[in-house]
Amino acid sequence: MAARVGLLPHAILVSSRALPTPRARVPYPLPPVPSYLRHASSSASRSCRASPRFVAVRAMASGNPYAAELAAAKKAVTLAAKLCQTVQQDIMHSGVQAKADKSPVTVADYGSQILVGFSLKMDVSSGPFSLVAEEDSDELRKDGAEEILEDITDLVNETIFDDGSYNISFTKEGILSAIDDGKSEGGPSGRHWVLDPIDGTKGFLRGDQYAIALALLDEGKVVLGVLACPNLPLSSINNINGNSSGDKVGALFSATIGCGAQVESLDGSPPQKISVCSIDNPVNASFFESYESAHSMHDLTGSIAEKLGVQAPPVRIDSQAKYGALARGDGAIYLRFPHKGYREKIWDHAAGSIVVTEAGGIVTDAAGNDLDFSKGRFLDLDTGIIATNKELMPSLLKAVQEAIKETNQAASLL
Numbered sequence: 001m002a003a004r005v006g007l008l009p010h011a012i013l014v015s016s017r018a019l020p021t022p023r024a025r026v027p028y029p030l031p032p033v034p035s036y037l038r039h040a041s042s043s044a045s046r047s048c049r050a051s052p053r054f055v056a057v058r059a060m061a062s063g064n065p066y067a068a069e070l071a072a073a074k075k076a077v078t079l080a081a082k083l084c085q086t087v088q089q090d091i092m093h094s095g096v097q098a099k100a101d102k103s104p105v106t107v108a109d110y111g112s113q114i115l116v117g118f119s120l121k122m123d124v125s126s127g128p129f130s131l132v133a134e135e136d137s138d139e140l141r142k143d144g145a146e147e148i149l150e151d152i153t154d155l156v157n158e159t160i161f162d163d164g165s166y167n168i169s170f171t172k173e174g175i176l177s178a179i180d181d182g183k184s185e186g187g188p189s190g191r192h193w194v195l196d197p198i199d200g201t202k203g204f205l206r207g208d209q210y211a212i213a214l215a216l217l218d219e220g221k222v223v224l225g226v227l228a229c230p231n232l233p234l235s236s237i238n239n240i241n242g243n244s245s246g247d248k249v250g251a252l253f254s255a256t257i258g259c260g261a262q263v264e265s266l267d268g269s270p271p272q273k274i275s276v277c278s279i280d281n282p283v284n285a286s287f288f289e290s291y292e293s294a295h296s297m298h299d300l301t302g303s304i305a306e307k308l309g310v311q312a313p314p315v316r317i318d319s320q321a322k323y324g325a326l327a328r329g330d331g332a333i334y335l336r337f338p339h340k341g342y343r344e345k346i347w348d349h350a351a352g353s354i355v356v357t358e359a360g361g362i363v364t365d366a367a368g369n370d371l372d373f374s375k376g377r378f379l380d381l382d383t384g385i386i387a388t389n390k391e392l393m394p395s396l397l398k399a400v401q402e403a404i405k406e407t408n409q410a411a412s413l414l
């Protein structure tokens with residue numbers, strides 16, 4: 001299968017699919033049917049296996065006020081994960097990942113964003129739809145991007161067809177406008193979905209960890225989060241930087257405010273309740289950090305770990321999979337200290353942080369403040385993000401603040 005790679009000025013777009021033949025289906029969105037949509041069927045009625053009404057009935061039965069949204073969120077990220085898995089397998093076979101030398105965006109990032117937004121719109125009926133998501137269509141609207149746009153369109157349509165939940169087909173114009181559904185600014189009032197369609201794109205291209213991360217903000221607070229981690233072992237990653245042999249791979253973490261956190265397999269095993277580890281002596285703790293040294297200052301995290309007395313080497317993995325792994329006790333601490341000038345985005349932490357807090361953990365910035373997701377697309381925070389259990393947090397905060405002070409003093413002497 002030949003890989004096709006398109007280079008655009010600010011993005012690397014990778015496509016490696018054998019492109020499918022478009023099939024006749026009902027165009028999306030409906031109604032009214034805009035002229036740019038493919039008129040594949042005379043019927044303008046939408047057809048889904050899991051209708052909003054079914055989801056709402058399940059919600060009423062569970063006692064969880066966000067159960068309908070949770071079911072829709074899980075369904076949306078599971079559909080997107082199918083697309084991502086297909087693309088990642090093709091990329092690995094074709095070796096395209098070696099060309100990803102700067103902040104990459106792939107057909108899978110766009111495809112995942114379209115599928116999650118579309119699936120939520122189909123299945124969540126309550127109130128206006130607002131989505132704060134990472135990608136936009138700017139690069140795809142430029143000259144030279146036509147082929148990539150066609151690839152994304154085919155990839156999305158093929159994934160929808162194979163999944164079978166929706167009898168719908170996108171045109172290229174429909175794809176562009178679906179990506180731009182994610183342009184909401186979020187904020188302190190109302191409900192906003194928050195999406196990173198592929199978190200850890202560098203890990204994705206390397207064939208390593210990545211996550212599809214989706215959260216719901218309600219009046220500025222994260223009330224729900226789901227993390228699909230297609231390459232994460234289902235039960236544990238207790239072997240450092242490796243998989244436990246024989247373990248099923250593909251984990252879907254979820255949490256709703258006040259209802260705890262769960263993990264289940266991406267192919268639908270029953271959810272299991274999870275909780276953070278109960279380690280109270282840092283000597284026995286291990287810590288997670290970014291695989292990419294460009295994403296987090298490994299010198300600083302090393303010095304924090306040393307101050308704490310952590311003996312184990314860092315566990316370096318990509319994406320919010322770290323939050324999921326922490327939430328089920330695979331490790332005790334997550335340290336994230338981006339280089340100066342980097343602004344954290346809400347979609348990089350909203351889903352992961354509620355999975356950890358609902359599993360009994362704490363997530364704060366380096367000053368010990370809760371993360372504030374109500375300020376728009378960016379997180380406005382002090383220096384870095386740390387997460388651990390309640391027992392370790394006081395000594396972790398102390399070590400973090402000492403290490404930052406020393407680093408700042410050393411920098412001022414230069």
Ligand SMILES: Nc1ncnc2c1ncn2[C@@H]1O[C@H](COP(=O)(O)O)[C@@H](O)[C@H]1OP(=O)(O)O
Nearest residue numbers: 198199200201290291294295318319338342348
């Ligand atoms: N220079 C950077 N510093 C910190 N984080 C970054 C930087 N560039 C991209 N990211 C984002 O960091 C996250 C991955 O972090 P980690 O290092 O924990 O895997 C991703 O959200 C990634 O974006 P993206 O979603 O595009 O992959």
Ligand SMILES: [Mg+2]
Nearest residue numbers: 104105134201
């Ligand atoms: Mg990105």
Ligand SMILES: [Mg+2]
Nearest residue numbers: 196199200348
């Ligand atoms: Mg991200």
Ligand SMILES: [Mg+2]
Nearest residue numbers: 134196198199
């Ligand atoms: Mg991303």
